[in-house]
Amino acid sequence: MSSNKVGFISLGCPKALVDSERILTQLKLDGYDIVPTYEDADVVVVNTCGFIDSAKQESLDAIHEAVSENGRVVVTGCMGTGSDAETIRERYPGVLNVSGPAAYEEVVSAVHTHVPTTREHNPFTDLVPGTGLRLTPRHYAYLKISEGCNHRCRFCIIPSMRGDLVSRPIGDVMAEAEGLVRSGVRELLVISQDTSAYGLDLRYRTGFWDGRPLKTDFLSLCSALGELGVWVRLHYVYPYPHVDKVLPLMAEGKILPYLDIPFQHGSPAVLRRMRRPAAAEKVLDRIHDWRRQCPDLTLRSTFIVGFPGETEAEFQELLDFLQEAQLDRVGCFQYSPVAGAAANNLPDPVPEAVKQERWERFMEVQQGISATRQAAKVGRWIEVLIDSVDDSGATGRSRADAPEIDGLVHLEGVTGLQPGDIVEAQVTAADEYDLWAG
Numbered sequence: 001m002s003s004n005k006v007g008f009i010s011l012g013c014p015k016a017l018v019d020s021e022r023i024l025t026q027l028k029l030d031g032y033d034i035v036p037t038y039e040d041a042d043v044v045v046v047n048t049c050g051f052i053d054s055a056k057q058e059s060l061d062a063i064h065e066a067v068s069e070n071g072r073v074v075v076t077g078c079m080g081t082g083s084d085a086e087t088i089r090e091r092y093p094g095v096l097n098v099s100g101p102a103a104y105e106e107v108v109s110a111v112h113t114h115v116p117t118t119r120e121h122n123p124f125t126d127l128v129p130g131t132g133l134r135l136t137p138r139h140y141a142y143l144k145i146s147e148g149c150n151h152r153c154r155f156c157i158i159p160s161m162r163g164d165l166v167s168r169p170i171g172d173v174m175a176e177a178e179g180l181v182r183s184g185v186r187e188l189l190v191i192s193q194d195t196s197a198y199g200l201d202l203r204y205r206t207g208f209w210d211g212r213p214l215k216t217d218f219l220s221l222c223s224a225l226g227e228l229g230v231w232v233r234l235h236y237v238y239p240y241p242h243v244d245k246v247l248p249l250m251a252e253g254k255i256l257p258y259l260d261i262p263f264q265h266g267s268p269a270v271l272r273r274m275r276r277p278a279a280a281e282k283v284l285d286r287i288h289d290w291r292r293q294c295p296d297l298t299l300r301s302t303f304i305v306g307f308p309g310e311t312e313a314e315f316q317e318l319l320d321f322l323q324e325a326q327l328d329r330v331g332c333f334q335y336s337p338v339a340g341a342a343a344n345n346l347p348d349p350v351p352e353a354v355k356q357e358r359w360e361r362f363m364e365v366q367q368g369i370s371a372t373r374q375a376a377k378v379g380r381w382i383e384v385l386i387d388s389v390d391d392s393g394a395t396g397r398s399r400a401d402a403p404e405i406d407g408l409v410h411l412e413g414v415t416g417l418q419p420g421d422i423v424e425a426q427v428t429a430a431d432e433y434d435l436w437a438g
Helices: 014-029 053-069 082-091 104-114 158-162 170-182 218-225 241-251 268-274 283-293 312-325 352-375
Strands: 005-010 043-048 073-077 140-144 187-191 206-209 212-215 231-234 258-260 298-305 329-334 381-390 393-397 409-412 422-430 435-437
Touching (some): 005 053, 014 043, 014 104, 014 140, 014 187, 053 073, 073 104, 140 170, 170 187, 170 206, 170 212, 170 218, 187 218, 212 218, 218 241, 231 258, 268 312, 283 312, 298 312, 298 352, 312 352, 352 422, 409 422
Parallel strands (some): 005 043, 187 231, 258 298
Antiparallel strands (some): 206 212, 381 393, 381 422, 422 435
16 A cells, blocks of 8 residues: 555534645645545544534544544644643544644644655646635535634633634635635635634735735625625624624625624623623614615524523523524524533533423424524525535525525426526425425
């Protein structure tokens, strides 16, 4: 077996997926082959997730499997720092290297050290695209605009793993976006830990794109991306006041009328205990104003039930918030203590049975809201971005649906399409999550 084959396991969120893509691209450029099995790999890289305990266990299970099946393992990602890294080294002393998130150079160096490549990169045979290797389908891609986060929410340990906000120069972001569009990408999914804080650390300094000055801030970035002629979807947007300024871009069709805003709760007291930014904003008033400006706006959010100290009255405030906000897409998590999180020191933990019961009530309320909002789309004509096609028809997503986390649009019996096509279809049926159209 030639000594230049790497196996790769990527876990966690889209931000980690982008890290994996960057590492894989560099390894390929350095002459390594990426292989799908333990048996063929000379070394296995595991990119871990450490956001919550279940994610950590999944990462540890992946490391265990890689060590058992292959033995030569490099670990990176969010579990590669602090006490989690110590745990990995103690359990698996044979692991070749452990590094934290976005440690691209260290991972590549570890692979070079333990599995020296036997050949150099050949651009004519290795076929590495100019945009790098991607783990998403050809027609959509994640565009990471920054690393880290300046907030210190009590339930979150991301800043301790990924550090404070570090924004990418706007010229670099736009150059990458242009390259992705040229390669066939029809949808750009903008991601970071805190997308609406983009440029804050750079004091919104002026950069350059295509020979013209461009301010490094959220609105300027959205405006520039809106010129590329593809779907632009915004994720992880904190509801700062300046977010209001992108609504005209959505109303004009420049970027998708879609905001992914992690509200986390509807009770002001719980939000204060969480130390959430923008907790004092009149969120409901702003939601109504956003929808007035852009009636087609889709709002996605995530919430936590069972945060320490959450009373029944505070939970009822959350349910009332849901009814008033009428959000389109919602995820809900039961609070789970994570090592290193400040929330672990708060009094009055909520019993597990109560967390479960509240989660079930939350989901029942939200499913009713989602079903009603979905049913209102029946009869409407919508744009559908096709994701897959088989003999029974095509499956895609509307402007209201992000890949992996939102619903699908089923075009039964519709053939002759290709992934990446955008078609018009009339909605014929709906459930809480998906649409059927023809």
